[in-house]
Amino acid sequence: MQNLLDFDLPGLENFFAQLGEKPFRARQVIRWLHQYGADDFAQMTDLAKTLRSKLPEVAEIRPPQLLSEQVSDDGVRKWLLEVGPENRVETVFIPESDRGTLCVSTQVGCALECRFCSTGRQGFNRNLSVAEIIGQLWWANRALGRDPKGDRIISNVVLMGMGEPLLNFENVVTAVSLMLDDHAYGLSRRRVTVSTSGIVPAMDRLREVMPVALAVSLHAPNDALRDELVPINRKYPLKELMAACQRYVQDGPRDFITFEYVMLDGVNDRPEHAEQLLALTREVSCKFNLIPFNPFPDSGFRRSPSDAVRRFANHLMAAGVITTTRRTRGDDIDAACGQLAGQVQDKTRRVVRRMEATA
Ligand code: SAH
Numbered sequence: 275m276q277n278l279l280d281f282d283l284p285g286l287e288n289f290f291a292q293l294g295e296k297p298f299r300a301r302q303v304i305r306w307l308h309q310y311g312a313d314d315f316a317q318m319t320d321l322a323k324t325l326r327s328k329l330p331e332v333a334e335i336r337p338p339q340l341l342s343e344q345v346s347d348d349g350v351r352k353w354l355l356e357v358g359p360e361n362r363v364e365t366v367f368i369p370e371s372d373r374g375t376l377c378v379s380t381q382v383g384c385a386l387e388c389r390f391c392s393t394g395r396q397g398f399n400r401n402l403s404v405a406e407i408i409g410q411l412w413w414a415n416r417a418l419g420r421d422p423k424g425d426r427i428i429s430n431v432v433l434m435g436m437g438e439p440l441l442n443f444e445n446v447v448t449a450v451s452l453m454l455d456d457h458a459y460g461l462s463r464r465r466v467t468v469s470t471s472g473i474v475p476a477m478d479r480l481r482e483v484m485p486v487a488l489a490v491s492l493h494a495p496n497d498a499l500r501d502e503l504v505p506i507n508r509k510y511p512l513k514e515l516m517a518a519c520q521r522y523v524q525d526g527p528r529d530f531i532t533f534e535y536v537m538l539d540g541v542n543d544r545p546e547h548a549e550q551l552l553a554l555t556r557e558v559s560c561k562f563n564l565i566p567f568n569p570f571p572d573s574g575f576r577r578s579p580s581d582a583v584r585r586f587a588n589h590l591m592a593a594g595v596i597t598t599t600r601r602t603r604g605d606d607i608d609a610a611c612g613q614l615a616g617q618v619q620d621k622t623r624r625v626v627r628r629m630e631a632t633a
């Protein structure tokens with residue numbers, strides 16, 4: 275059975291061509307699936323009856339199973355989705371006055387082991403399918419509906435949930451194609467942000483095949499510290515990463531990169547770190563987004579005190595770099611950055627290895 279949520283529009287047109295159906299039928303079906311959240315072919319009343327009865331024999335509409343929804347005191351919502359036996363991922367909606375942002379997961383766990391990240395702690399199971407990635411937007415959209423003017427409540431999507439999006443490249447690109455398609459979610463390229471820990475070759479490919487807004491998780495101003503905090507830096511060190519950022523800005527839909535920087539008390543939050551950051555990023559058109567560290571059990575890190583965060587932000591801003599500090603939202607339901615845990619059947623034996631190392 276072919277799950278139709280695994281297709282973007284060109285993919286569905288192709289599938290329909292094999293069934294002897296015209297491309298406009300694919301556009302109709304994509305609209306039913308993603309604009310109206312249909313989960314049953316019987317709802318698709320403008321399809322020819324023959325097609326409506328043929329489709330269930332060859333295809334299905336199978337979103338990930340919704341297990342629970344939590345709502346935080348500050349309006350943040352989190353959905354837990356089942357993606358196969360004992361594997362669960364999370365999706366978070368963050369309402370703000372001028373936008374509504376959905377934070378989407380792309381993998382079950384993450385293979386990259388950044389030291390301060392709860393997802394990285396848990397190990398890695400597998401990539402999410404297209405249906406599982408777009409299924410998060412599909413569910414959230416159904417749950418949230420439209421505002422009184424008829425506009426969608428979700429105006430922005432950030433691929434900043436569990437996983438490294440650029441290590442699940444093909445599925446992420448297909449899901450993003452649905453996010454942008456006017457027949458599906460119709461979001462602007464500048465309102466869909468891929469966040470990466472810095473997979474340099476994949477940043478170049480993304481720029482070529484699906485240029486959307488890009489956030490790069492920097493977290494350290496020099497290779498020695500970044501090698502420790504974000505181990506993928508050993509493969510793609512800062513010099514290469516900065517060059518890739520410059521290439522991305524040249525052709526990307528926005529004229530800047532967002533650098534994310536988690537604020538870890540006494541580790542990367544001193545004035546000399548800000549100074550090094552300014553030197554490092556001098557050639558890159560960028561903005562900074564400081565994220566106060568969100569703790570989780572046994573992380574070994576503390577959040578920088580708020581005056582240290584303020585001083586750090588002022589330091590960058592005094593040099594003319596636009597800097598924002600992310601407000602912590604949804605932490606009463608463990609929905610803040612880096613707290614998404616879901617459930618991961620680790621295939622890397624990471625937890626076992628860690629226990630052996632500390633034994
Ligand atoms: N793998 C991608 C996207 C998911 S992580 C990436 O690393 O960019 C989304 C963001 O949350 C990243 O900037 C990540 O570094 C940050 N993050 C991870 N753990 C965190 C924590 N405990 N507190 C604050 N931010 C964290």
Ligand code: SF4
Binds near residue numbers: 385386387394437491
């Ligand atoms: Fe993976 Fe991003 Fe967490 Fe690093 S910060 S372990 S890349 S999810």
